[in-house]
Amino acid sequence: xxxxxxxxxxxxxxxxxxxxxxxxxxxxxxxxxxxxxxxxxxxxxxxxxxxxxxxxxxxxxxxxxxxxxxxxxxxxxxxxxxxxxxxxxxxxxxxxxxxxxxxxxxxxxxxxxxxxxxxxxxxxxxxxxxxxxxxxxxxxxxxxxxxxxxxxxxxxxxxxxxxxxxxxxxxxxxxxxxxxxxxxxxxxxxxxxxxxxxxxxxxxxxxxxxxxxxxxxxxxxxxxxxxxxxxxxxxxxxxxxxxxxxxxxxxxxxxxxxxxxxxxxxxxxxxxxxxxxxxxxxxxxxx
Numbered sequence: 001x002x003x004x005x006x007x008x009x010x011x012x013x014x015x016x017x018x019x020x021x022x023x024x025x026x027x028x029x030x031x032x033x034x035x036x037x038x039x040x041x042x043x044x045x046x047x048x049x050x051x052x053x054x055x056x057x058x059x060x061x062x063x064x065x066x067x068x069x070x071x072x073x074x075x076x077x078x079x080x081x082x083x084x085x086x087x088x089x090x091x092x093x094x095x096x097x098x099x100x101x102x103x104x105x106x107x108x109x110x111x112x113x114x115x116x117x118x119x120x121x122x123x124x125x126x127x128x129x130x131x132x133x134x135x136x137x138x139x140x141x142x143x144x145x146x147x148x149x150x151x152x153x154x155x156x157x158x159x160x161x162x163x164x165x166x167x168x169x170x171x172x173x174x175x176x177x178x179x180x181x182x183x184x185x186x187x188x189x190x191x192x193x194x195x196x197x198x199x200x201x202x203x204x205x206x207x208x209x210x211x212x213x214x215x216x217x218x219x220x221x222x223x224x225x226x227x228x229x230x231x232x233x234x235x236x237x238x239x240x241x242x243x244x245x246x247x248x249x250x251x252x253x254x255x256x257x258x259x260x261x262x263x264x265x266x267x268x269x270x271x272x273x274x275x276x277x278x279x280x281x282x283x284x285x286x287x
Contacts, residue, residue, distance in 0.1 A: 001082050004090045013088055021048040025141035030054040031071035031186035032080050035176040039145040040084055042173055047143055051088040052081055053135055059104045059127030071189045097134050104130040109159050115250045116270055117152050125156050132157055141168045149175045149183045151283045183282045195275040198234035202271055205230040206284035209269055213261050213287045220244050221256035231273055240272040261287045
């Protein structure tokens, strides 16, 4: 595994890569877990070479404390990546990622960036898009792999790729979960043992909604009330938001009474919740 930290080493890698090879990118913020590993393994199956990037991107954090507390484990990450026998690890610094200063660009993302998570975290997705766009520019991958735990982010990055002419190809990969059902996340490493167990209630609530819609003509309001109860009753996890939205355009379903299965469109549910100051998100296809 070659570790790349500067533009010259990156260019050297690109020059030495065999012609006709295709390069797969897995962009991460470090603190690697089984979710990241699943992306890497898929990239290794589909691409002749794989590069993993580790960069904690400041412009996507609207909460400075969240940025400060974001888990960091570079030495362990390097050990994991060596064991997976990846080709390249890219660890850029801020000057390389933001040569014109630490400011987000503004992309036309068809308003996707202002819905759901974007409404609660203004500027977040423009920050994500800025960092990912820079990685695409520097690395020039053929394919890039992203996990669907961040469902909205995947839609943002697909839009970003379209703005760049459809390159790289964006590969959306399934959510990897703990045995309890909790979606794997770097932030899970900050949870205490009891919180880790209680956080499984988030997926329990999502599965409840999926099952209810299959069996009953359930209104969104009734579902949300029961889902909040499932999560908040743990005493350790507190719901921030539960929202139903159409899977294709992420438009929020605002009618509290109209049954979800009567829309004849695919519907996702999105949950954000807190364990102390640790923000957890998940989503699930409902109907």
